[in-house]
Amino acid sequence: MVPAGGLSGGLLILWRKDLAVFSVLETSSQLVVGKLEVIGKGSWIIASVYGSTDAQERKLLWENLEKHCSVDLPLVVGGDFNCILSQEEKRGGRKFSMSQGSKEFQQFLINSDLHEVKASGPRFTWCNSKSGSARIFEKLDRCLINSLALNTLQVALVKHLSRIASNHCSVLFEMFKPVEVIKRDIQYEEVWASYHGATALVRKIWNRKSIGNPASILNLKFKKALRGLFSGLRRNTII
Template sequence: MDSIKILCWNCRGSSNPRTTGRIRALMRELSPNIVCLVETRADEGRAKTICKKFSKAWEWAAIPANGMSGGIIIFWKHEMGLVTPLAHSRYVLHLIVSNEKPKEWILSVVYNSQHIQVQKSVWCALAGMSSLNLPWILTGDFNAILSTEEHRGGGFDHYSTKSKYFSEFISANQLFDLGYYGSPYTWCNKQNGLARRWARLDRYLANSSWISCFDSYYNKHLCRTLSDHSPMLLTARFFTSSKKKVFRFENYWFEHALCHQKVYKAWNFKTVTSPLHAFAHLTSRTRSILLDKKTFWHVC
């Protein structure tokens, strides 16, 4: 494989035939290696029924919903190598993946509660994974945001305390927000007028060990359909050679019309980590954008 594609979607129930059709369409059109579904609202029986529809091409693991609340399903392609599911609660499903590259890493799929005390317990449980010192990536619906810029409509009071604990979890575990392309919000309450709300409740986070395995990565927020959440597609490309190339900024790049805009975009988002890790992450984003012909040179 020259890249890994991870698709994540809060589908708000997975039993509807239209939703199942949407999942199939995303698998077919985007060719992900891993598909993460949260808030499936599927009990054990329904989860097995849904997963059997995909079992010819995909392996799977699931956490059943509690009534009509929660539920997580992960599908992965056979080529992902040895995959071991691990679950400690109904809020997080982990996959420990052993493959050639990265050799061993962890994917944690989260559907966090809206209740702050439960959120705190989830952050505490997740923190234990960082002690394994393995490449680690997290995705899902965290039901929390990091700053006032990540919501629109209504006041910040609803999010402020959750934001504090979420930020502390990210900082304490030296995680990076992997950013996004597309709409700045992944959730909309679909209300009309002044009652409408938007927020970035879904995202990808990763530690520096996971990020260092890849030459570039980008997360795209897809169109919101059949759910109040947008699907997200993360594409992470491996280094094309065994040795990393030295990055040097070329002065002639200033002659391209969008150079300043792309560099500004690479640096214009908040990181919640130590200054040294934040600087390394921001320069890595700049390198990826400037060296990616598809997103920079072809546009210029």
């Protein structure tokens, strides 16, 4: 835990001891970096960030993080960066301009081989809680991973949750969510008959020898013909 300073700042890391071991590597007022050993999932570097509103102090954050980004392990960096990169990440208030702080953040992402995970939910993660024309929304919170993590994870999901008792959205990053296999029935489309090669494909499947009673054979050939047409169209082999 890094204590808060007044009404802002502060970091708290929690983990389940029966699933993982977390070893702290570095702490400061803006970050906690640690090595997470997940049972059956290997070793990961996890960095939780609470960036300063002061650009000069954030520069120290980028320098401290870069040291850990060079490690040959999957890396996840997440939290409140207190910095935006474009007008698309802001609504209300003064028009966005690429400040020195934003340029340094952008350069840090390039130097550190960090990629933002696409998120679902509210577009902006922070609101100044004012009303009318004084209301401002910004995307201050995000989740970043390096190329090694990108190649390791089958599915990486980020969700911006609703703001509750805070002017920030909670950010949920699911690293090891199992891949859901959706089974669906394939239905014949009339337009398939107009594609070149479709007739020959069906004839080839239909002429294959099958074993079983007539009803089972007929049903099997229907299924194989539908699957063949569907797969052939997706690979553009019968168009």
